[in-house]
Amino acid sequence: MKAIDTLQKLSIPKSSINYKKAYNFFVISFLLILLIVLIFTSISVGSSSIEISDIFNAISGNGQLTSEYKIINYVRIPRTLSAIIAGSGLAISGLILQSVLNNALASPTIIGVNSGAGLFTALATAFLPANLSIMPLAAFLGAFLATIAVYYVARKTGASRMTIILAGVAVSSLVGAMTDTVLILFPDTVISRTSFIIGGLSGVTMNRLLMPGIIIFISLITTFIFSYDLNVLSLGDQTSKSLGLNVDKTRFLFIILSSLLSGSVISFAGLLGFIGLIVPHISRLIVGYDNRILIPTSVLIGSSFALFCDILARTIFAPYEVPVGIIMSFLGSPFFIYLLLNKKRRLMYD
C-alpha cells in the first residue's frame, strides 16, 4: 500500500476513458443508422412496393387520396412502429431480469409474464368470445398479476434472486394448469389462441399501439434513469446494501418495469419471447455490462432485430407470411452461437 501523503498530487488520466466513449459512440451511431435504414425498408417493402418520395409525402400529409398514402399510414407505419416497440420493450424487459436476477437464462417467461397472459387470454376467449378487442387488456392484466404473485411468494421467502426464479417456476406451473383446464372445458378457445401463442405483428393498428406504446416509452425512460442502480444491484445483495442501495425496493421497481414492458408487448404482439432472452446477451457481447450504455444499445438492437425479422417474415415467401417468431429463432440463434464461440467475448460467461 502506498503512502497516503502522495494522494493530493494525483490527477485524473482521461485517455482510456475516452477510447471507451468513442467506441460506444460509434456503436450507437452505427445502430441508429441501421435502424433508420430498416425503418425506410420496412415501410417501402411489401406486397406493393413504395417509393421513398411517397414515404415523405405520406409523412408530410401530401397526397392523402392515393393508395400509397393509405398503405403507408394504415398498414406500414403501424407495423413498423409495432416492431420497434415490441423489439425494444422485450429486449429491455429481458435485460432487466437478467441483471436483477443475475441469471443468464432469465427472460420475461421466468417471472410468469407469459403464463399469466396466457391464462387471461384463455379466460377472455372462453367467457367473452364476441369481444376480441379485450384480448390485449386481458394479456396485459394477466402478465402483471402473475408478476405480482411471483414477487409476493418470493418476498415471503426472502426475495433472494433464487427464490424469485423458483417462485416464477411454481406460479407459472400453477397458472399453466389453470390455462389447460380452461382449454379443455372450452375447446373453441384453442384456435383463437394459436396466433397469440406464436406471436406476430400483422394487423396491428395505431389505436392498439397507443396505450402499450406510452407504457413502454415511460418504462424505458425510467429504466434508463435508474440504470446505474441496476449496475450496483448486479454486485450482489450484500455489497449493494453496503453501498446504500435499497435492494428490495430497487429490485421490486425493476421487476414491475420488466412486467410492464413485456406485458405491454404481449398485449399487441402475442408471445414473442425470444428477443427478451437473446438481445441483451448480444448487446452485452458488443458493449459490455454497463447498463448505462447497454440499455440504449439493447433498445436499438431489439428494434432493428424485430424490424429485420418482420421484413423477412412478410417478404421471404410473399404473398404468404411466415410468423415472425420463427424467423427470429432461425436468425438469432446461429448469430448468438457465433458470438459465444468468440473466445475473448466468452469470458463474460465463464
Next chain:
Amino acid sequence: MIKLNNVTSGYMGVNIIKNISLSFEKGKIISIIGKNGCGKTTLLKTASKIIEPFSGDILLNGKNLFDMTSKESAKIISYLPQNRDIPNIRVYDLVMHGRFPYLGFPRIPAYEDKIKVQEALHVLEIEKYKNKNIRELSGGQRQKVYIAMVLAQDTDIVFLDEPTTYLDINHQLEILEIVKDLKKMGKTVVMVIHDLNSALTYSDMVCLMDKGEIKIYDKPQVVYESGKIEEIFNVKCHEVGAYDKYEKQYIFSYMSA
C-alpha cells in the same frame, strides 16, 4: 464509535446471536473469532446494517443506525462480504461504485468522486489493472480491488468478512498490512477472521464468540491468557517468539475431544 445494546439477530426468525452488547472503538482493529456457525458473520452483518436485528439497538455515534437512511449510513459504514459473485465489471467501474452513496441523480460522478477513486487505485497499487475485467484477476488482486472500492466509499468504519480466506500466504499478509494502513488513516476496522495467529498479532481487540454469545472481548494478550481460545476451539495454543517485527506469534496444535 458503534455500540450494540442487547442485540439479538439471525435469519428467518431463528436467533443466531443473543443479547450481544459491545462497542467498537474508533481507530482500532477488532477481530471477531470463533468456531464455524457461532454467529461471527451474523454479528458483522447486523452491526453493518446488512440485516436488521430482532431486538436491541445499534448506536452509531449516539444515533440509532436503523433511523438513518441507507445512504447516510453507507457514508459512515462499509461492509465487504465474504462470498461474493464475481461481477462482469471493469476494475475502475467497480471502485467507482464505492462512490454510490455520494451520487445524486442522475448518478454522474463529480470531480471529487473521480479523485477519490484515483486515490484508492493508487494506494492499493492497482492502477495498472484499472481497465481490466475483474474476472481476469487472481483472488488476491480481486480482494485488493474490493478493498479499493471500500476505500473510495470513504467510511470511518470498515467491516470485513474473512478478508484473507482463500488467499495465498503472501496475499493474506498483504491484506493484513492494508488493514493496518486503514487503521493509520483513522478508520475502525472490524473483521471476521479464521486465522487465530493473524487475529492475535494484528488486532487491538479480539472478540471471541461461541454459540451466539461473546465469551471474551479484550486485548489479544488478555484473550490468549484467559485460556478461552483453547477451551472453545479445543486446541493447544502456544505463544512463540518470532524474529521479525512482531514480538510474538501463536501456533496451535490439535487436541482430541
